[in-house]
Amino acid sequence: xxxxxxxSRLLERFGPQGWWPSDGGFRPRELEVCxxxxxxxxxxxxxxxxxxxxxxxxxxTVEELASIRKGRLEKLIRPSGYYRQKAERLKGFxxxxxxxxxxxxxxxxxxxxxxxSVRGIGPETADSILLYACGKPWFVVDLxxxxxxxxxxxxxxKDSYGQVQELFMSGLERDVGKYRExxxxxxxxxxxxxxxxxxxxxxxxxxxxxKML
DNA sequence: GGCCAGGACACCA
DNA sequence: TGGTGTCATGGC
Numbered sequence: 001x002x003x004x005x006x007x008s009r010l011l012e013r014f015g016p017q018g019w020w021p022s023d024g025g026f027r028p029r030e031l032e033v034c035x036x037x038x039x040x041x042x043x044x045x046x047x048x049x050x051x052x053x054x055x056x057x058x059x060x061t062v063e064e065l066a067s068i069r070k071g072r073l074e075k076l077i078r079p080s081g082y083y084r085q086k087a088e089r090l091k092g093f094x095x096x097x098x099x100x101x102x103x104x105x106x107x108x109x110x111x112x113x114x115x116x117s118v119r120g121i122g123p124e125t126a127d128s129i130l131l132y133a134c135g136k137p138w139f140v141v142d143l144x145x146x147x148x149x150x151x152x153x154x155x156x157x158k159d160s161y162g163q164v165q166e167l168f169m170s171g172l173e174r175d176v177g178k179y180r181e182x183x184x185x186x187x188x189x190x191x192x193x194x195x196x197x198x199x200x201x202x203x204x205x206x207x208x209x210x211k212m213l
Numbered sequence: 214g215g216c217c218a219g220g221a222c223a224c225c226a
Numbered sequence: 227t228g229g230t231g232t233c234a235t236g237g238c
Contacts, residue, residue: 043234043236044237050235050236078234078235079235080235084234085234
C-alpha cells in the first residue's frame with residue numbers, strides 16, 4: 001500500500017476532520033493553533049479544550065499572553081497538565097512572537113529552525129504550527145504515525161522523526177490541505193481502532209495487527 | 214486505582 | 227545518537 005492510497009482509505013472511512021483553526025476568540029485565530037499545539041504535548045485534546053476555554057476569557061492576543069501574570073496563567077491552563085512548564089513556555093513563546101514582529105509577520109515568515117529555537121517547541125509542535133497555523137506544507141509526525149505505518153509495513157519501528165517526515169513528504173503530493181487531513185486522520189484512526197480493545201478487523205490500513213498503541 | 218493522552222528537555226553514557 | 231527521569235491534570 002502506498003501513502004496516497006492510505007490517505008484515500010482513511011478519508012473515505014472517516015471523512016474530513018477539519019482541524020484547522022475555527023474562531024475560538026483568539027486574535028488572530030491562528031493563535032489558538034499555536035497555543036493548542038503547546039498545550040497538547042503529551043495531553044489529551046479534551047483537557048486542552050478545558051484550558052483554552054479558560055484562557056480565551058482573559059488572554060486572546062500574544063500581547064496579553066506575554067503580559068499576564070505567570071501564576072494567573074498557570075491557573076487558567078491547569079487542566080492541560082504540566083501547567084507550570086507550559087505557562088513558562090507559553091509566555092516565552094509569546095515574547096518570541098512579539099520580538100519577531102508580531103503575529104502577522106510570524107505567520108508569514110517564521111521558519112522551522114526559528115521555531116525549534118524556542119524553548120518548549122520540538123519537532124512535532126513546530127510542524128503543527130507551520131502546517132495548521134502558517135499554512136506551510138510540513139508533515140506532522142507523531143507517535144501514532146510511526147506505530148501505525150510501521151505496522152502497515154511502510155517504515156521501520158525505529159525510524160527517526162526526520163526519516164518518517166521525509167517518507168511522507170516525498171511520497172505525497174505537496175499539499176497543505178492533504179497534509180492537514182492526513183495527520184488528523186491518523187490520530188482518528190488510532191483513537192477508534194488502536195486504543196484499549198483494538199478493533200483491527202475493519203481497520204482501513206493494517207487489518208489484523210491486533211496491537212494497542 | 215492504574216493507565217495514558219495530538220512531547221520536550223536535561224542529563225547521562 | 228540513544229536511553230531514562232521529569233513534568234501533572236482529568237477521563238475511563
